[in-house]
Amino acid sequence: MSGDLMEQQAGLGFKDWLLDETLALAGNYKGGVFQRLVAASYKLAPVSDPAALPAFQELARKMARQSDFLRHDFNFIPSSGDHYASLKQLRRSIDAQRQAGKRRADMFVYAEPPGPEEDAKQQGHPVYTNDQNVMIRGVHDAIAHLGGGHSFSARGEYGAYNRHLKTLCNTQDARAGKCLAAAALFTEIVGQTSFYYVYNAFAPQKAVFLPDFDFYNVGLLAPSSRLNAFFVLQNKDLVCRPDFDPEGFAREYPVLSEELSRQEGRGKVRLANIPTRR
Numbered sequence: 001m002s003g004d005l006m007e008q009q010a011g012l013g014f015k016d017w018l019l020d021e022t023l024a025l026a027g028n029y030k031g032g033v034f035q036r037l038v039a040a041s042y043k044l045a046p047v048s049d050p051a052a053l054p055a056f057q058e059l060a061r062k063m064a065r066q067s068d069f070l071r072h073d074f075n076f077i078p079s080s081g082d083h084y085a086s087l088k089q090l091r092r093s094i095d096a097q098r099q100a101g102k103r104r105a106d107m108f109v110y111a112e113p114p115g116p117e118e119d120a121k122q123q124g125h126p127v128y129t130n131d132q133n134v135m136i137r138g139v140h141d142a143i144a145h146l147g148g149g150h151s152f153s154a155r156g157e158y159g160a161y162n163r164h165l166k167t168l169c170n171t172q173d174a175r176a177g178k179c180l181a182a183a184a185l186f187t188e189i190v191g192q193t194s195f196y197y198v199y200n201a202f203a204p205q206k207a208v209f210l211p212d213f214d215f216y217n218v219g220l221l222a223p224s225s226r227l228n229a230f231f232v233l234q235n236k237d238l239v240c241r242p243d244f245d246p247e248g249f250a251r252e253y254p255v256l257s258e259e260l261s262r263q264e265g266r267g268k269v270r271l272a273n274i275p276t277r278r
Contacts, residue, residue: 025219025236030154030197033231034219034238039198040259041210042191048126048207052184056127056207059184062168063139064132075104076138078111087151094146107146109138125205133205140164140189157193158218161185165216174216182215190218198263226252 029035067076084090090107097105111134125133144150144160169179177183184207191210195203212227214220219238221227230249232241250257 025233025238029158029219032238033240035154035194036198036260036263037227037231037238037256038190038194038210038213040256040263041212042187042195042203042206043199044255044259045206045208045210047204049209052187052207052209053127055180055184055209059168059181059188060128060132060136062181063136066139066143066167067135070139070142071104073104074107074138074142076134077106077108078134079108080112082110083108084152087145087149087156090141090146107138107142109134109141125207127207136188143167154193154197157189161189161193162218164189171216177215177222179215183209186210186213186215 025032025034070076084093094105094107111130124130128136140160144164145152145156148160148163150156150160150163165174165182165185168181168185173179174182187206187208187210190213192203192205195201212222212225214222220233221231221238230241230244230252231238233239246257
């Protein structure tokens with residue numbers, strides 16, 4: 001662990017510090033305004049942005065270091081299928097191997113490049129090789145899901161992101177938006193997860209920033225985002241402001257407004273009626 005990470009968790013046990021989540025919303029997030037906004041923003045973003053390249057390279061560099069460390073305890077095996085149906089199944093597999101005396105437990109990692117089946121050009125990652133992609137998935141599963149006890153669910157993925165972020169960035173940099181890896185990790189985990197649960201399909205992998213969202217406090221909009229004029233945190237839920245004006249929102253964000261309506265699957269919808277937690 002680096003010195004800055006050691007300093008920020010002083011006063012808390014390291015395990016407690018990792019488990020001290022900064023998730024701003026209650027519930028499981030599924031179907032809520034936050035998830036819908038992230039999913040729509042991800043869908044509308046280009047496949048890649050040259051300005052985001054350094055962030056994705058930094059994330060790969062940091063996760064490669066974590067991978068080197070984890071290989072003392074895990075043997076990551078690429079798999080053509082999604083090997084574990086649940087966190088419980090993954091944990092049972094690792095525990096059984098440990099109890100049998102196996103020091104380096106086998107962990108299967110999904111190795112196929114996900115993406116829309118109808119568009120082969122969007123399968124794979126615009127920055128990472130498939131080997132890097134597999135490495136990043138394995139590290140994330142070991143550190144964030146297995147290590148953090150976060151399930152493979154909408155809420156679990158956001159919690160796993162939160163835990164993994166703390167092993168990659170010091171808190172001050174993450175809060176100030178100065179940690180490049182945080183911006184890339186948010187796109188990789190929160191962006192793709194939100195897309196999956198809203199559109200019921202694997203997301204095309206992208207190398208872009210989603211600047212409207214707070215990378216440290218999952219569930220909040222970035223303080224600089226103009227979306228704050230339309231949405232507000234209320235009782236741990238991101239909702240439309242009481243004076244929300246659908247027509248004004250459509251004028252300010254015509255493409256985003258149309259995409260949010262399309263998510264409902266029935267043409268134009270008043271955004272004030274978008275359901276929150278289900």
